[in-house]
Amino acid sequence: MTKQRIDAVRRACASRRLQALVVAHLPQIRYLTGFTGSNALYCITKNASWLLTDGRYAEQVKDEVRGARAVIVKGRLFDACAQLIRLPRNARIGYDPASVSVAGFSQWKEALPGRRWIALDGIVEAGMAVKDELEVAVLREAIAISEKVFREILRILRPGVRESDVAAEITYRHRLLGAEADAFEPIVASGVRGALPHGRASDKKIRSGELVTIDFGCRVRGYHSDITRTVAVGRPSYRLRAMYDAVLDAQTVAIDAVRAGVRGSDVDAAARRALRSHSLLRYFRHSLGHGLGLEVHEWPRLSPLSKDDLQTGNVVTVEPGVYVPGVGGVRIEDDVLVRPNGGLVLTSLPKKLICL
Template structure:
């Protein structure tokens, strides 16, 4: 555990170095209010505080509740004790530094926060900057990749567990509850999102969170879930069935599986998110289900379960080694049901490494 803490501290400091390498001349410092970006850059896991970074220094402000925690988690940061409003701590941090232009996360700061900034420090020009930290977060370092892999491995174990528990007549909500209990008992700090357990006609809902509906024989059942370990998320989906599937159910399933496998085989550095999405979408189009695949093929996974890069028809992202992305094509037919299969992969220098090991043939329970 101590070695892991030291590794996390080194990783955090490396991220600050990479952030400074992307600095532009239009700003003197960067204010971080996003809790996710705060954790990513500093390693601080408390729920209150902000970061300030310039070309040479780095400051973390937090209050009494987290002071000792911050002292242990962020030894390379200068701490500022927040005694009143956060803007008062900010005034103290900025005083006498000669800064004139401070960047703010334009996609994070609310109108109310912007007004407070302008009131507290009227001489400062607050410069909007989007994605300065998020662009760093998209490429996972070795420690992050290891954490995501551990979370994916636990999700795989959760899938094997729930297969042994599910029975016809069981409510979707009870399936989700048993799965979450198992993951937490095995060490998960939380779940990546509200679990999707959708059976029968409800499996046509891409985000059909678990309901009171009971699962019947002959119904497709979509299980989409993930857990959090060491702050990092996993995400996987499998579709199973009680009883023998119909010919159409098998056709839909095999179409989704072929689409996913072709997309997985193509993932490599230099490929665009749009092109990978098109590979899977073409398979589904050719099978006659093109209008039944209405979402993007995948998304980045990290400290949050949906982040950059994106695999979709609108994506302009280019894959790089260290990207962690899902590959999750689906077909959804209203009034009939649906199928989705999802793996989580790390882009490598030579292609990709699939972190999801659960079987993908149609499991007949």
């Protein structure tokens, strides 16, 4: 597994005439080496690769790291890296300018002066974005845990329950069912708070007649689920129902547009067309979705500006929403595997409006 991934990176480096590639982004380092700690640097040359971290992880690297030499460093990681890679002057070193700070990069240049630093992205992202069968199986595990949690949560959702209690139950049950952690802090937004697309769960109590948007996910062996459902507690108004139907329409149309070769912006546009036909487009204020895997947000993007073409093996979220200030919000989100002839929806929760 690790070997195939590393070989792909080496091929990408060779085609760009790089003598080395430095990777600083932790999810990418996990992808290439298995290391799960919070401080690391990875460096690969034609003949060698190193995982550098600090003394806290001296034991952990023995269990986790495969396909790279693990090096425990006192002091700055890159200073040690510079000693190891010993490249000639004028060597071309690739790096991702989005995953190193200005301060960090100036230290790198100081530690390895005279080399040519080539700003690149996508060398590791491209591989991460295409999931193999094993990765899809782990994603399915994460999704299955989150869906089980959601069904349990429906039993406690009733008027008088606080949003924050619902969030606490989600986190707790994710863990009890074997997830490493939440993928992100669960969003539980009820009533007019539903108009906050990323409203943190608050002390607000859920009231009868309100919609409740729950956006949640968990992490299993590094891979994330990411699901949203909006449910009604009591009988929602006609207007809220109409919002729900419009979002469901947009989501259905967008999922139908998913298949290998389609551009991310085109899938996004399909959802927007549907919302426009319901006169709700102006209340959809974020992008349609994103890749999902070792990161909660990764390649490809589904947004108006996305130039990413979907590939077989991508897993993307499809999550249109409508947020009307003073009224409420609706979002419906599934996780979809891209295949040559269409999308395979990995999530299985019902999408008809649930009224509790």
